[in-house]
Amino acid sequence: MSRNEVQWLQKPNFPASHYVDTKIYTDVGLFKEEQDKIFNKVWIIACHESEVPEAYDYRTFHHPGGEEIIVMRGDDGQIRSFYNICPHRGNILLYDPVGNAKRITCIFHAWAFDCKGSCVDISRAEQGYQDRLKKDEVSLREVKTDVGFGGFVWVNVDDNSCSLKEYIGEGLSSLDECLGGQLEVFHYHRAIVDTNYKLWHDTK
Numbered sequence: 446m447s448r449n450e451v452q453w454l455q456k457p458n459f460p461a462s463h464y465v466d467t468k469i470y471t472d473v474g475l476f477k478e479e480q481d482k483i484f485n486k487v488w489i490i491a492c493h494e495s496e497v498p499e500a501y502d503y504r505t506f507h508h509p510g511g512e513e514i515i516v517m518r519g520d521d522g523q524i525r526s527f528y529n530i531c532p533h534r535g536n537i538l539l540y541d542p543v544g545n546a547k548r549i550t551c552i553f554h555a556w557a558f559d560c561k562g563s564c565v566d567i568s569r570a571e572q573g574y575q576d577r578l579k580k581d582e583v584s585l586r587e588v589k590t591d592v593g594f595g596g597f598v599w600v601n602v603d604d605n606s607c608s609l610k611e612y613i614g615e616g617l618s619s620l621d622e623c624l625g626g627q628l629e630v631f632h633y634h635r636a637i638v639d640t641n642y643k644l645w646h647d648t649k
């Protein structure tokens with residue numbers, strides 16, 4: 446038998462702990478709590494190392510905790526990550542999903558940064574700041590990064606987190622043996638789904 450609106454909105458006649466409250470899909474406060482307590486505490490895959498094969502290759506990543514992140518391979522071969530935020534006035538630095546940038550130059554006032562996050566140029570620094578600002582005081586903010594378990598690039602925005610190896614434990618330890626150097630991303634597709642992330646997963 447169909448239900449009217451009142452019946453539809455009524456809570457089930459169970460204790461609160463016995464059913465899934467639909468607020469998990471709609472409550473903004475709950476989502477914020479998930480970001481703070483889960484996503485901003487754990488290691489998350491940002492991309493795969495095959496997406497940044499050459500020095501200065503980068504990949505931008507929207508972290509589920511809300512932060513915009515740049516993953517970049519340095520001229521020393523190491524992959525690092527930074528918040529995609531200019532330390533001057535908070536402008537987003539890189540907009541494309543992938544690219545190659547020997548210098549990351551902010552489009553707002555042209556401050557420039559290298560592949561290790563160091564500030565290499567402050568436009569009109571002498572006129573604007575005299576000796577009140579040094580380049581090494583305004584480098585990019587680095588995000589904890591590690592590569593492993595099949596060549597995935599993992600990030601953790603919690604500076605106090607454990608290492609990736611401790612976090613994963615033995616669970617994926619055979620991945621490197623089985624897949625080491627064999628995985629490659631050959632297609633990138635991004636879809637923006639205007640809904641709670643759980644709704645997307647739970648309906649698949």
Ligand code: FES
Nearest residue numbers: 531533534551554
């Ligand atoms: S906001 Fe980036 S240089 Fe000013």
